[in-house]
Amino acid sequence: MKFSPLLSELIRTLRYLPGVGQKTAQRMTFHLLERNRQGALELATALHNAMEHVQHCRQCRNFTESDLCEICASPARQQTGVLCVVETPQDVMAVEQTSEFKGLYFVLMGHLSPIDGIGPDDIGLDRLAEMLDEHPIEEVILATNPTVEGEATAHYIAQMCRSRQIKASRIAHGVPVGGELEYLDGSTLMHAFNGRREL
Amino acid sequence: MKFSPLLSELIRTLRYLPGVGQKTAQRMTFHLLERNRQGALELATALHNAMEHVQHCRQCRNFTESDLCEICASPARQQTGVLCVVETPQDVMAVEQTSEFKGLYFVLMGHLSPIDGIGPDDIGLDRLAEMLDEHPIEEVILATNPTVEGEATAHYIAQMCRSRQIKASRIAHGVPVGGELEYLDGSTLMHAFNGRREL
Numbered sequence: 001m002k003f004s005p006l007l008s009e010l011i012r013t014l015r016y017l018p019g020v021g022q023k024t025a026q027r028m029t030f031h032l033l034e035r036n037r038q039g040a041l042e043l044a045t046a047l048h049n050a051m052e053h054v055q056h057c058r059q060c061r062n063f064t065e066s067d068l069c070e071i072c073a074s075p076a077r078q079q080t081g082v083l084c085v086v087e088t089p090q091d092v093m094a095v096e097q098t099s100e101f102k103g104l105y106f107v108l109m110g111h112l113s114p115i116d117g118i119g120p121d122d123i124g125l126d127r128l129a130e131m132l133d134e135h136p137i138e139e140v141i142l143a144t145n146p147t148v149e150g151e152a153t154a155h156y157i158a159q160m161c162r163s164r165q166i167k168a169s170r171i172a173h174g175v176p177v178g179g180e181l182e183y184l185d186g187s188t189l190m191h192a193f194n195g196r197r198e199l
Numbered sequence: 200m201k202f203s204p205l206l207s208e209l210i211r212t213l214r215y216l217p218g219v220g221q222k223t224a225q226r227m228t229f230h231l232l233e234r235n236r237q238g239a240l241e242l243a244t245a246l247h248n249a250m251e252h253v254q255h256c257r258q259c260r261n262f263t264e265s266d267l268c269e270i271c272a273s274p275a276r277q278q279t280g281v282l283c284v285v286e287t288p289q290d291v292m293a294v295e296q297t298s299e300f301k302g303l304y305f306v307l308m309g310h311l312s313p314i315d316g317i318g319p320d321d322i323g324l325d326r327l328a329e330m331l332d333e334h335p336i337e338e339v340i341l342a343t344n345p346t347v348e349g350e351a352t353a354h355y356i357a358q359m360c361r362s363r364q365i366k367a368s369r370i371a372h373g374v375p376v377g378g379e380l381e382y383l384d385g386s387t388l389m390h391a392f393n394g395r396r397e398l
Contacts, residue, residue, distance in 0.1 A: 004253070005264070010245040010248075013241045014245075016239065018226060018227060019226075027217060030289060032216070036215050041251075043209075046209040047246070050205045051243070054232060063203070090229060
């Protein structure tokens, strides 16, 4: 015996969610049918609306359903003259949660990776160039990940800034706050030593 | 900064899924937006269809979109004269996967639990009584869970069968195949001893 067609289809499509396999999808299906049909209908509507209407912000490429996202549309943020370049929308959220940074963002939605055929235009660097030309940006903070691709992307963007006489800086890499030297990998420790500051 | 309204709504509703918290919901949202919008739309449709059309089988109370489920509608199954009573649709799947049992099912969708206000009618025992009266059932196999409530439910249904001169049997509880006595709980081991069979 198999599940009825509608149940099979729901179980199959739930597996599109990351980290959800056959058993979890079955559990989700029965949970929703038995306990929360209203919630499931709300989820169906939310999925449909988000997939149909959420696009990239015209300026920073972050996800939004408006033409300009909330951050890009804020005059206070534009006045800071500081632009933070990150790889993903999740990185924007991580930086925002510190409440320290008050400038604009640019979301690459990836990183340079010639081996995968991802070049400057695929991560929107043409749009970043326009943004640097049109807005009074004074400093670009490069907050890409400390991976080989992230570093390469940061250096590429730093050169774009240099040719426009805009200051480019890289976020510090070193010992995490609360971390212990003993358990740190050598690469991070090397970064921490090379990036030392006078007290 | 918060997520845009459509993203927030999607993250909120994804949390209706069992085992999905805020962080997982965010990861799912970005995964679908970045990599599988088509799949997400399929999921939205599947959710909508299942929640709107999947109901309980008129006879066995299992989930189905037809009036009678595939098993109840099968003449071969009706002829066996054996009925297996289980607590949940997942239990039906578990028994079906053994390919041993070829009879009909009755799905309680729960168990008797006076403390939670769940009485015989809430688990469809009125419908089970009709089924026993209308169909030529010769044996009822009680496969409720070996919990206090499951045992109470099994005994209640056994009495219903007795008053109709129908044989009622309980599935065996004992040492699982592949299990080792050393690691088994006392209650299971006691069941295994009490249910011993002559060789």
